[in-house]
Amino acid sequence: MSTTALLTEITALPPELRQEVEDFVAFLRTKKQRNTVQKEREFGYAKGQVRLADDFDDPLDDFKEYM
Template sequence: MLTSVTGIYENGRVILEEPPKSQKKQKVIVTFLDDNEAEESTLAERPFGTMKGSFKLSSDFNEPLDDLKEYM
């Protein structure tokens, strides 16, 4: 099973932001991000409802499809 945990590399040590689920000895892969990339990854949250009125569902959206009649 793969698990990702964020952290900071400083003075030759990796400091994890949260403890891993397993405390036993395991192999790990450490990926270093560019400083700019790390800052850009924190996106501002969008308020709910910003897409309201942008698209419409047809009135028969929930009706069975003719293509699938033989399976029903």
């Protein structure tokens, strides 16, 4: 839909629906700003926060009959 056609559709709406369109446009702008403000993650930012058990790679007793 072209900008002119969109503007024509919006101006044809009753005032209360035009207000909803205005609110939705404001919502879309804030949504876009939130997505662009996020800083990039640094490599290794979670280092030391995850621990694996020493027996992590050992087979589970529950699956012995399948091995």
